[in-house]
Amino acid sequence: MSDSNTTNFTNPSTFILVGIPGLEAAHVWISIPFCTMYAIAILGNFTILFIVKTEQSLHGPMYYFLCMLAITDLVLSTATVPKMLSNFWFNSREIDFSACLTQMYFIHCFSAMESGIFVALALDRYVAICDPLRHSTTLTNSVVAKIGLAVLLRSGILTLPYPFLVxxxxxxxxxxxxxxxxxxxxxxxxxxxxxxxxxxxxxxxxFSVIGLDVPFITVSYIQILRAIFSLPTKDTRLKTFGTCGSHLCCILSFYIPEFFSSLVHRFGHKVPLPVLVLIANMYLLVPPLLHPIIYGVRTKQIWDRLLQLFTRKGT
Structure with missing residues (x-):
């Protein structure tokens, strides 16, 4: 490494990304699952967007929120993985100072956006199950657009000081x-x-994002579960709960890695650095990979439309 990396400077022109410290020799092998997960995430999220756009029956609040989630996942993974892979494959470790700050902003902004979208999905399921007669009049296209704008503004404003402070x-x-x-x-x-x-x-x-969003989601699903268990028949209860199962799986796949990663980074002083970096990478790679798979398999309308596409291609 050149001396310029350790001499005094106030604003470096570039940063050097090590990759996964201590595992540099294995970068090529590590890149294989990373690249595979990224490719599946890109394909899956674009598929969700395509299906919702082309299927008129899916033009509703829940599917609009799913599209927002898919776009967020695409931006979040694309902001990090291509540079990561170029480091692993071509030893391209330098990143411009401004590009580094931009990447940092996108990561934290769109992570906060995902949390807000899960709140919106919880609200949609709450209205659909607890007050179904008012669902179409409560969550109109205008209201959905305003919720999306509010999620975007909250995330963008909250994370804006990050690059300025750095x-x-x-x-x-x-x-x-x-x-x-x-x-x-x-x-x-x-x-x-x-x-x-x-x-x-x-x-x-x-705490502003998770501390507000998680209690809201929790209260919403408590009310949803109460409404489900008050339904008259077991089949009805299972069918209604099935509409919430995919949301719960995606919520857990997002919040558990984020909470664990944040906790370990701040308080896991005895955790080896390669483990910390791998955990942080999994936090950015796993949710965008799992979300389209979970929604594609567990949401009947999306799954049926996907099967129709493959059936038409096969005939």
Whole structure:
């Protein structure tokens, strides 16, 4: 590594992404599952968008929210994985300072957006099951668009200070990031200043997003389960619960890795660094991979439409 990486500087022109520290020799092998997961995520989410766009019967609130989720997953994975793979395959480790800040913003902004979309999906299921007669009049296209805009604005405004705070700090030790992408915490740790403002603000964003969204989702599903268990027959209960099963699976696949990753990064001081980086990568790779699979398999309308497409191609 050149001396410029360790000499004094206030604003580095580039950062160096190590990839997965300690596992550099295995980068090519690690890239195989990463590339496979990314390809499946791209194909699956574009398929969801295509099916909803072409099937008139799917033009409803839940499917519009699913499209928002698919777009968010596409942006989130595409903001990180291509650069990660170029590092693993071609040893392209440099990233421009501004590009690093942009990547950081997109990661945190669209992660917060996913959380907001899950709240919107929980609201949709709550109205559909607990007050079905008012579902079409409550969640109109206009209301769905306003909810989507509110989710976007909340995420964009909350995470906007991240790159500005990072640009504010002086970097006088090194520009080598022991990570595979520009994670906020990983970059802030390189600064040679008291960065508690960044740490506190990061916690504030986590509690503002997860601390508000998770209780709302929990209360919604408690009410939904109460409504389901009050239905007269077992078949009706199972059928109604089936419409919520895919949402619950996707919610768990998003929040559990995010919570675990955030917790380990902040308090898992004894956890080896390669494990921390791998956990962070899984947090960005797994949800975009699982969401279209879960919705494609468990949502009957999407599954039926998908089968029709393959049947037509086969005939």
């Amino acid at each position: 640009r504010w700090w002086p970097y006088c030790r090194t520009n080598i990031i022991p990570h595979s992408y520009c994670d906020h915490i990983a970059v802030v740790k390189l600064a040679c200043a008291d960065t508690r403002i960044s740490s506190y603000y990061g916690l504030f964003v986590v």
